[in-house]
Amino acid sequence: MVMFVQQLVNGLCIGCIYGLIALGYSMVFGVLRMVNFAHSEFFMLGPMAAFIVLLRFGIIGVTQRSTTLATSLSPIQAVGAVGLGLLVAVLFCGALGFVTERITVRPLRQKASVILIVGSLGTQIFLRNFAMLFLGRDQRGFPRLLPTAFYEIKGVSFTSLQVVLVAITVVLMVGLVYFVNKTYLGRCIRSAAEDNEVAGLMGVNVNFIISLVFVLGPALGGVSGVLSSMYFEHIYYATGALFGIKAWTAAIIGGIGSIPGAMAGGLVVGLLETMGAGYLGILSGGRLGTEFKDLFAFAVMILMLLFRPQGIFGEAVKEN
Amino acid sequence: MSEPKSENHAGKSLGAAASGGSVSGAWNRLMSQAGKSKLPIFLLAVFFLVLPQILPGQHWVRVLDNAGLYIMMALGLNLIAGQTGLISLGYIALFAVGSYTYAILASAQLGRHFPFLLLLPLAGVLAGIFGFLLAVPTLSLKGSYLVMVTLGFSEILRVLLHNLRWLTGGTQGIRAIDAPKILFYTLESPRDYYYLLLVMCVIEIFVMRRIERSRIGRAWSALREDEGAARTTGLNTRALRLLVCAIGSIPAGLAGAINAPLLTYIEPQYFVFDESITVLSMVVIGGLGNAPGVVLGALLLTVLPEPLRTYAQTYRLLIYGAILIAFTLFRPQGLLPRRYAARGEEELEISPSKALGPTESDR
Numbered sequence: 271m272v273m274f275v276q277q278l279v280n281g282l283c284i285g286c287i288y289g290l291i292a293l294g295y296s297m298v299f300g301v302l303r304m305v306n307f308a309h310s311e312f313f314m315l316g317p318m319a320a321f322i323v324l325l326r327f328g329i330i331g332v333t334q335r336s337t338t339l340a341t342s343l344s345p346i347q348a349v350g351a352v353g354l355g356l357l358v359a360v361l362f363c364g365a366l367g368f369v370t371e372r373i374t375v376r377p378l379r380q381k382a383s384v385i386l387i388v389g390s391l392g393t394q395i396f397l398r399n400f401a402m403l404f405l406g407r408d409q410r411g412f413p414r415l416l417p418t419a420f421y422e423i424k425g426v427s428f429t430s431l432q433v434v435l436v437a438i439t440v441v442l443m444v445g446l447v448y449f450v451n452k453t454y455l456g457r458c459i460r461s462a463a464e465d466n467e468v469a470g471l472m473g474v475n476v477n478f479i480i481s482l483v484f485v486l487g488p489a490l491g492g493v494s495g496v497l498s499s500m501y502f503e504h505i506y507y508a509t510g511a512l513f514g515i516k517a518w519t520a521a522i523i524g525g526i527g528s529i530p531g532a533m534a535g536g537l538v539v540g541l542l543e544t545m546g547a548g549y550l551g552i553l554s555g556g557r558l559g560t561e562f563k564d565l566f567a568f569a570v571m572i573l574m575l576l577f578r579p580q581g582i583f584g585e586a587v588k589e590n
Numbered sequence: 591m592s593e594p595k596s597e598n599h600a601g602k603s604l605g606a607a608a609s610g611g612s613v614s615g616a617w618n619r620l621m622s623q624a625g626k627s628k629l630p631i632f633l634l635a636v637f638f639l640v641l642p643q644i645l646p647g648q649h650w651v652r653v654l655d656n657a658g659l660y661i662m663m664a665l666g667l668n669l670i671a672g673q674t675g676l677i678s679l680g681y682i683a684l685f686a687v688g689s690y691t692y693a694i695l696a697s698a699q700l701g702r703h704f705p706f707l708l709l710l711p712l713a714g715v716l717a718g719i720f721g722f723l724l725a726v727p728t729l730s731l732k733g734s735y736l737v738m739v740t741l742g743f744s745e746i747l748r749v750l751l752h753n754l755r756w757l758t759g760g761t762q763g764i765r766a767i768d769a770p771k772i773l774f775y776t777l778e779s780p781r782d783y784y785y786l787l788l789v790m791c792v793i794e795i796f797v798m799r800r801i802e803r804s805r806i807g808r809a810w811s812a813l814r815e816d817e818g819a820a821r822t823t824g825l826n827t828r829a830l831r832l833l834v835c836a837i838g839s840i841p842a843g844l845a846g847a848i849n850a851p852l853l854t855y856i857e858p859q860y861f862v863f864d865e866s867i868t869v870l871s872m873v874v875i876g877g878l879g880n881a882p883g884v885v886l887g888a889l890l891l892t893v894l895p896e897p898l899r900t901y902a903q904t905y906r907l908l909i910y911g912a913i914l915i916a917f918t919l920f921r922p923q924g925l926l927p928r929r930y931a932a933r934g935e936e937e938l939e940i941s942p943s944k945a946l947g948p949t950e951s952d953r
Contacts, residue, residue, distance in 0.1 A: 305734045374915055384675045385922045387734060388874050391679075392914025395867055399908035511863065515741055522738075561753045568742035575727035575735065 272425040277548040281541035283432045283501065286439035289536025290494035291517035293446065293529060294487025300463035300527035301483050302379070304386055308370055308393035309491060310514020311401070314507060315366060316359030316492025317412060317499035318401050323358045324351065330413050343415070351415045352434075352500075359492035367488030370397075371481055394510075402507040409506040412499040435497050442490065443533055450529060459483065463527060512564075516543075519571040525581025534582055542566040642784045651780040655852060657892040658787030659845045664872040664888045665794050665881060666841030671870070672879030672928070673802060674834045675814040679866050680724060680740030683747040684839045686861035687720055688713035688846020690751070690758060693856050696768040699759060706770030706777075710847045717843025718836045725835035729828050736835075744863055751858040763857025770851050783852050790848070794841055795881050801837070810834055864907055871910050874917055877924030886926055 291313050298306040324330045329343070329351050343351060374389045419430040450456035461469040462479045470476045498513070499505045516539055524535025546563035574581065642651045667681050691713040695704045724743055728735040751758045758764065770777045777783055801807050809830055812820040821827045850856050868891065876887020895906060917924065 303732065305737060307737075374918070377919055381918075381922060382675060383732075383734065384671060384677060384878065385918050387677050387737060388870065388914055389918035391867065391870065392911050392918060394911070395907050396911030396915060399905075399911060402904075403908075512745070515738065515745060518738055519742070562749065564749050565746055568746050571742055572727045572739065575731065575739065579731055 273548060275426045277544045278541065279426060279428050279432065281544035282537065283435050283540070284543060285520075285537035285540025286436055287494050287498045287501070287536070288513070288517045288520045288539050289533040290439060290442065290490050290497075291513060292521040292524065292532035292536050294491045295518050295521045296524075296526055296528065296532040297459070297483045297487050299521070301459065301466070301480055302375070304375075304383070304390065305518065306375075306484075306487070307387070307390040307514075308374070308397060309487060310510035310517070311394055311397040312363040312367065312488035312491035312510075313495040313498070313513050313517075314505070314510040315397060315401055316363045316488075316495035317355075317505050318405060318507075319362035319492075320355035320358045320496050321410075321412060321499075321505055322404065324355060327354070329354075329415075332410075343417070345417060348416050352496075355415065355496050356438075356493055359496045360489045363488040363492030363495075364485040366397075367484045368481060371484035375484070376477070376480075398507060398510060405505065405507045407507070409504045412503055412505040414500050414503060416500070431500060435501060438493070438497065439533075442493065443529075446486075446490075447529055455479075455482065516567050519567045521581075522571055522579075523574050523581055525583035528581070528583040531581055531583030538570070538582075539567045542570060638788055642781045648780050651784055653893060653896050655780050655783045655787060657889050658784065658791055659849055659852075660869065660872060660892050661791050661885050661888040662787070662794055662841045662845040662848075663869045664876070664884045665791075665798055666838045666845075667869050668873045668879065668881065668884045669798055669801070670834055670838035671873055672884075673807065673810040673814065674831065676725075676831065676834070677734075677737050677870070678721070678724070678740045678835070678838070679737050679863070679870070680744040680747075681839075681842055681869050682861050682863070682865040683740075683744035684717040684720055684842035685846045685849065685865075686747060686751065686858075687717050688843035689850040689856050689861070690764075690846075691716055691843070692847040692850040693764040693767050694757060696770075696851070697764050697766055699757075699764050703768055706768075706772060706847075706851070710770075710844060713843040713847035714840045715843070717846065718840040721839025721842075722832055722836035725832050729831060741863075744861075744866065748858060748861070748863075751861070758858070761858060763855055763859075764850075765855040767851050767854050767856070769854075770848075777851070780852075783848065787848060790844065791885075795885070798881055806830070806833065867907070867910060871914055874914060875924060877926040877928060878922075880924065880926055880928035883924050883926030883928070887924070 291310070294309045294312070295306060298304065298309065321330070325332065370393050374393045375386070378386045378389045414431060416431055416434060421428055421430075421433075448456075450459055458469070458474045458479050459482065461472065461474055462476050466476050469479075517536065520535035520539045521532050522535065523538050524531030524533065543563050543566060546566045547560040550560060550562055642654065645651055645654075663681060663685060667678065671677050692706075692709045694700055695702050695709055695712075696706070697703075720743075724740055725736065728739050752761055754760075772786075775782075777786060809820070809825050812823070812825060813827055813830055817827055820830075853860070872887040872891050873884050874887075875891065876885065877883025891910075
């Protein structure tokens, strides 16, 4: 039972990371009906920008083998460092998202979907390998920034970082739901997601809305990336691919286009993974190890597409 | 007044005959005759036949072998992407299926040594079956879902290749793969493989051409232009999608079965996702939907990076990404665009009718 709850906690944290990325996929798909492949890279570019800025400010230092905090930070300084990292990631990813939309999405929107997909893939590959020039080919350490405290309740342990991660995610989620459902711009986004053309006729500046979505999504992805880098304590130029596809899986499972759906899907994928990692070996008598945990998300995605393509929260999917 | 000014319109409405009098019509006729003449094809054939004999050393023949494998794959992907507008990103995974099929059944891994001529078609069929299965979950959904499912499949396969040690050898891979024996001749040098690949490519180009112009090929084109309209005219769009994914995947399996003995050992490292991007780049750069263009694209992207090998290794994918973006923006039809043979000179239009426009309600 303790192990179960422990895996639940871990799954929740990873689920938050996936969920935040999934929001970006989901919103872009909602407005444009396209899979924005480039989105996965913001998850890596956010922490990269934070890494570079923190390095410049002398908050973290790089040795040959690892990255450490240059000086020990007081709790307030640590919070400031995290805030700075998140802010840098949000600004950088938001700006970059805006630029990529202008260059590789807007001119292609009226073309065949094959071209749009290829352009998006090209952007993804370009961004990833561009980041490689800064980060190098190998994994690098990313400091936790926050002083780590361990808490334990009835045998289930969790860290201060996990609490912060979940808290930030909840705040962002609530804010986003409020923004989309209660504000004027949010209503514009929803109407553009319903039907671009009619929204345009009603006076919504659809181009602006699409830009907005391409700023919001990457910004959330960047936040997710910074949190994830602190959580796993490393940063790697190719990390976006695997996280990206799992987040997309989460978006599908939750129901593409739905904001609570993206979050729920993220939690489902995160839980599947940690439960898989925890119990696979036990249930199969040691024959299957944790290395198979990555299979779960994809298996569920395929089952979902087969039997409930609209996802948990989605509306009925019309055939093509 | 009845003389059509634009060759496009002439070709479109009434075919070459209608534009008989005009200058552009004459040009069209000249071009179509040049197209029919056997001379360029003959020259090309001679060129490719003697090429490995005149190249100094083995290195460039090896490069050409590689190009041959890529051409096979690119042509297969071209059938899927060019003909129906679906995109598969698990293409290299299907290539891996072919490679491992041969490697497992013709090495010490399981102690089996089946003949090449049996395993080659088996690899093709297996890849076809996987291609078919991958298309099943996305049948009733938009095409871009297929991209994600195939992407997921390549991830699944990667995990399996690394971890099913008894079957795939894990990270170590499979070593000492049998050299293929075709009747009484054992393929050994890169030159032998070159000719095998040349034959395979020629067969593939021929078969693809026949399929494209068949009734099914035209149905696929209809699917690409407007799936809803295609369905309205009574086409079974689901069956067509499944079929194109199955047939288009076969070349990947065949290429894989040739790849395994060519390398003599394989490991999961060879079948990374980046390679799928490479194949897709070849198709897009060469000309989506046009076999000669795709061949050109595959040749360019395998031969050109070769002199810059050490340098290009770091920047290769960065450059691919930039090239992909540049092509989609400035030349979406590729270097050698598709021409509609029956209609004369009209280029493939990347039609706005299929745009992800506002009116689509395809959720």
